Amino acid sequence: MSGIWGNRIKISIFGESHGEAIGAVIDGLPPGIKLDMEAIRFQMKRRAPGQSDITTSRKEEDEFKFLSGYFNGYTTGTPLAFIIQNNDVRSSGYEYLKDIPRPGHADYTGRIKYKGFNDYRGGGHFSGRLTAPLVLAGAVCRQILESKGIHIASHIKNIGSIDDDSFDAIHIDEQLIKRLNAMKLPLIAEEKIKDMEAEILSAKADDDSIGGSIECAIVGLPAGIGEPFFDSVESRLSHILFSIPGVKGVEFGSGFNLTRMRGSEANDEFCIQNRAVKTKTNHSGGIQGGITNGMPVIFRVAIKPTSSIGKKQRSMDLTRMEEVELNINGRHDPCIVPRAVPVVEAAAAIAILDLSYIAHC
Numbered sequence: 001m002s003g004i005w006g007n008r009i010k011i012s013i014f015g016e017s018h019g020e021a022i023g024a025v026i027d028g029l030p031p032g033i034k035l036d037m038e039a040i041r042f043q044m045k046r047r048a049p050g051q052s053d054i055t056t057s058r059k060e061e062d063e064f065k066f067l068s069g070y071f072n073g074y075t076t077g078t079p080l081a082f083i084i085q086n087n088d089v090r091s092s093g094y095e096y097l098k099d100i101p102r103p104g105h106a107d108y109t110g111r112i113k114y115k116g117f118n119d120y121r122g123g124g125h126f127s128g129r130l131t132a133p134l135v136l137a138g139a140v141c142r143q144i145l146e147s148k149g150i151h152i153a154s155h156i157k158n159i160g161s162i163d164d165d166s167f168d169a170i171h172i173d174e175q176l177i178k179r180l181n182a183m184k185l186p187l188i189a190e191e192k193i194k195d196m197e198a199e200i201l202s203a204k205a206d207d208d209s210i211g212g213s214i215e216c217a218i219v220g221l222p223a224g225i226g227e228p229f230f231d232s233v234e235s236r237l238s239h240i241l242f243s244i245p246g247v248k249g250v251e252f253g254s255g256f257n258l259t260r261m262r263g264s265e266a267n268d269e270f271c272i273q274n275r276a277v278k279t280k281t282n283h284s285g286g287i288q289g290g291i292t293n294g295m296p297v298i299f300r301v302a303i304k305p306t307s308s309i310g311k312k313q314r315s316m317d318l319t320r321m322e323e324v325e326l327n328i329n330g331r332h333d334p335c336i337v338p339r340a341v342p343v344v345e346a347a348a349a350i351a352i353l354d355l356s357y358i359a360h361c
Contacts (some may be wrong), residue, residue, distance in 0.1 A: 005240055007231070009354045011137050015086075017122030017129040023083035024133035026069070026140060031077030035070065036143060043139040046184075046342040047132060054200045054334065061087070062132050080140065084132050097121075099319045102328055104307030111318070128245045128336060131343045138346020141353040150220040150352065152345045153177040155186045157300055159212035159337055160199045165189045167217050169253070169282035172296050177219065185338055204334035207310025212337035213249075214344050215300045218352060221286070223277070223294035225356050232290025233297065236355055240347045241301055246336050249302030253285025268295075301344050308332035 004012045008028050015022030044062045062084055069080030097120040101107035106126035110118040118124055142152065153172070157164055165188040180186040185193050203210040226233040238250045258266050261283075268279035268288075279295055286297035308328050315326040333339065 005243065006350070006354045009141065009350065011134075011350060013130055013133050013137075015084075015130065015133070016119040016124040017086070017127035018124075019086060019119065021083040021085050022130060022133050023064075023081065024137050026080040026137050029069070029075050029077070029080055029140070029144075031075055033075040033140075033144060034073055035075065035140060039143060040064075040136060040139040043135055043142070043342050043346070044132065047135045047339050049333070049339070054197055054204070054338065064136055082133070082136060084136070086129070099317055100315050100324060100326055101318070102307060102326065103313050103315060104304075108318075126245065128339075131244060131340075131346075134244075134350075135342050135346045138342075138349040142346070142349040145349055145353055145356075148220075150218065150356075151177050152216065152218050152348050152352075153180045153186075154214050154216040154341050154345050155180050155188050156196065156337055156341065157213040157215040159196045159335060160203070160210045162192060162195045162199050164192055164196075164215075167215055167296070167298055169285075169296065169298055170278075170280075172217050172219050177217075186341060200335040200338075203305075209306035209309050209333070210335050211246075211303050211305040212335065213300050213302045214337065214341055215298065216344050216348055218286075218297040218348060221292045221294070221297055221352065221356070223292055225352075226287070226289075226291035227355070228290035231355070233287045233292055233355065234290060236351045237299065237348060240351045241299075241344065244301075244340065244343055244347060246303045246306070246340065247301055248304045250299060252287060252297075252299045254283040255285075255300065258283060268293075301340075303337050303340055306333050306336050 003014060004010055006028070010027040012025045012027070013022070014024070044064070048062045064082050064084045067081040067083060069076050069078045097107050101111065105123060107120060110120070110124065110126055122129065145152070153176070155164055157166070167188070176188070180188075185196060187193055187196070200210060234252055241247055241250050254261070254266070266283050268281045268284050271278055271280050277294065279293065282295045282298065284293070285299060286292055286295040309332075310328065313326050313328070315324055316322070317324045
């Protein structure tokens with residue numbers, strides 16, 4: 001199993017959904033970085049379950065404990081290790097997963113890959129629970145980036161058929177970044193919050209789930225970040241973003257809409273603004289040739305509907321090798337998009353710090 005990501009900054013995650021604890025080790029952080037514990041707790045709370053009727057009822061405070069690499073308020077330069085206890089665990093309802101895989105989950109592929117020795121309770125290592133240490137690691141990386149004037153913000157672009165406005169690809173206001181980072185359901189068009197909540201609750205009432213997408217912007221990156229071919233900005237971001245459970249698509253800038261344009265429309269023409277090189281448009285999402293050009297880096301992530309739903313589905317009893325009807329029990333999000341927002345931002349922070357470490361830290 002590959003539980004390690006990164007080149008200059010390496011993140012190693014461990015644990016299972018219903019194990020004693022989950023956690024991570026961050027290797028490569030410089031010494032002397034002052035960590036704002038309240039800022040880390042704030043990011044953890046954004047992702048934590050059990051906060052409203054549009055999320056799972058599992059209650060986890062996601063309190064964390066540093067085991068090494070942190071002393072007297074600062075990083076020491078040695079690996080920063082931490083754990084997050086699993087407290088609200090109810091494993092008995094998952095016993096059937098030994099033999100009957102849930103549609104859309106990794107129960108079957110995990111069983112095959114690990115020869116039946118995988119921890120299947122709550123999805124084990126494949127669970128979205130493992131995004132908690134990713135958010136904490138991202139919160140640490142984020143503080144370093146913000147000290148260099150690099151900021152990350154996201155909003156829910158759509159849930160089902162309800163769409164939010166898009167970022168202004170040229171200029172993203174600092175006040176908008178602060179507002180989005182403080183919102184439980186971050187939207188540019190705040191008047192659509194109730195519509196999105198209703199869309200989620202409608203799916204929940206129907207014993208179903210719904211998907212959506214997240215638009216993320218990284219502002220303040222200088223030109224020149226990225227290592228083509230295989231460590232381009234798009235490559236590194238996509239790699240870690242696709243590691244998030246439920247992510248099924250990533251696009252940068254105008255993305256797939258570029259396929260409908262001519263070159264004369266898609267090209268970002270250069271101009272001078274305040275004695276700095278800028279582009280008049282930003283269809284490339286702030287990246288050209290795999291390297292940042294100084295404009296906001298903008299990408300969108302597509303997230304599938306939650307796989308665990310209340311409706312009856314067809315599956316297989318792998319012991320008896322016969323088809324069965326499956327009714328999934330347990331506590332599940334009717335839509336994972338709201339809780340995925342801080343996860344996407346954390347992944348972006350880790351990737352950008354890893355790419356820009358030598359130049360900016």
